[in-house]
Amino acid sequence: FAFRELLNSRKGELAAILTSEHGKVLSDAMGEILRGQEVVELATGFPHLIKGAYSENASSGIDVYSTKQPLGVVGVISPFNFPAMVPMWFFPIAIAAGNAVVLKPSEKDPSAALWLARLWAEAGLPAGVFTVLQGDKLAVDGLLTSPDVQSISFVGSTPIAQYIYETASRHGKRVQALGGAKNHMLVLPDADLDLVADQAVNAGYGAAGERCMAISVVLAVEPVADDLIAKITDRIGRLRIGNGAGVDGVEPDMGPLITDVHRDKVSS
Template identity: 70%
Template sequence: MPTRITHLIGGRDWTGTAGRTGAVHNPATGTVTGRVDLASADLVAEVAAAATVAGRAWADASLARRTRVLFAFRELLDRRKEEIAALITAEHGKVLDDALGEVARGLEVAEYACGIPHLLQGGFTEGASTGVDVYSIRQPLGVVAVISPFNFPAMVPLWFVPIAIACGNAVILKPSEKDPSAAVAVARLWTEAGLPDGVMNVVHGDKEAVDALLTGPDVAAVSFVGSTPVARYVYETATAHGKRVQALGGAKNHMLVLPDADLDLAADAAVNAGFGSAGERCMAISALVAVEPVADPLVARIEQRMRGLRTGDGSTGCDMGPLVTAAHRDRVAGLVAAGVEAGAALVVDGRTGPFHGDSGGFWLGPTLFDHVTPDMSIYREEIFGPVLSVVRVPSYDAGLELINANRYGNGTAIFTNDGGAARRFQREVRVGMVGVNVPIPVPVAYYSFGGWKDSLFGDTHAYGPDGVRFFTRGKVVTARWLDPSHGGLNLGFPRTD
């Protein structure tokens, strides 16, 4: 009997009856393990109105009280990380070690948010003018919405929610309906940590719920992570309704390998970054740009490593799990077929197995293409699956031009032993996050995550200093406290002398 997965509103499970539900699968078996309630627009509006009331009281809470809640939440999250990782594997399919790493990276942002008294510290200038002081403060926005994707059901909410709450906002989280249980489990920890009811809420849903968050009058800001077409829609719709928006979109991440690179290190990195989490990462390396003459020996090393990978049930110690849904598996398999038809050399075909798991699982193993050209769909499209495409170029300049011409600008990496080449690349490449001999350059929590071009809509990146700025409004106060000796009128323009 599938488990009911329902909304978490005001710290409690919703007791209403859903007009619509969605299926939640175990991707390793293909079986339906849960039915998730899908919120109506009316329910989203009710939750937002209630969160507005709860958020006002939370905004008035002292920084000391907020910090106590943040520290308690951090301890609970660390204590329950294995339980949350198991939920991720059961509904998303990624292997347990990868799921645990996802929770650990989210935990880093919770730890960063524990420093909120310092992060919200303003500036003060005494005597900016005669008897006048000027100081800056940052204040919460009110109710903020976080719309998170299926590929990181715990980490992406943790990128936004701890900072939003630490800044004094109320939150409505809309997790992916494909794998919602990890987000609900994390949200329950806030109540256990002492967060007042109504400050943290989870509503499940599809486009109806999303549109209600984007257009509703009680939501002040929206944080979104997902595909580029949807990110553009979220940004345009929400900003048209007066909301602040940060919408992180898709990616086509390139790894540039120069002739002087350590090819064993580069091959390890390409396999790790291309096939971890079944390639369902916005920071996955999907295009390896090999500067000749390294392509042949590099492809041989990558193929050798791929032959030893085991694809199967993520809970049983395999290297790579299934894709999240049958429909997504079929889409990726279709793009593989399109690559063959276009003339790319299929070095390793992940469609054929073997697969170490139930025959009903959503399987597609690591796949390697060589001699890929920029006009092919496997290069142009964000596949979001375990498909690595090798593009051969004659020089560094040609590789840089290829990367900069791509419409995405999320992440990139260069592998080289030449410090001058690496420094030139990090300066010249038009991408938001750059790795030097690091294939997945996800910034640590005290920096900020975000790309360029069609990989980001909005002016701020996720978490870190940008996250604090996004979830607060700046205000500058100019104050004069008059002493008894003042007097007289002066109609001239105020001066700072």
């Protein structure tokens, strides 16, 4: 709860870090933090949720009880596009359930993870319960094969999710590995095309188009395709692109992409 209060009072600091390092605009960064806060708040009530259960007389003369116990050390491998929200989906629950967490953030934007670790220390978490591990594949492989790490939670691309699932499970770990997807928007002929165009552009360009749920394919059922293309084209032409922090209090619609490699891929 102390961590929750500190995070709530200083979320503006974290949003500025996300914007400066990932590129998403400040309002988007703040939205990411609020989604992570929801899980932090769930974890404040977790002692009640992990009590276990007792069933009297489940069969003749047999009572049944379940006890929930910590695994020990658990690993979290998080992606570049949500450097605060995705770790906060995992580590509050893991810590509340009695585990020690090793977080390996993306090497593209690791500063949010370090900020969160310092906040944990300020909240009074004992040293060693929350560790940030920097690095790339070498660091990931260390987590996947370490006999001390009992489980792995991952969000990222599908090929890496498959590699992590296969490698970690081969080493006897519990694994949740969430991969990517190509998201499609299906537009039926009776749709409100102005609303559709707004949503398509917001989903395609918000967070620099790097959200897990970014819309990359629009499927229009005729005869509305030409009208829809015109509306989307008009909105794209009016997008403001620039520094995610904004200039003179005016926030752009889209910040920069995460790397020059990603920019070249998008433009191709």
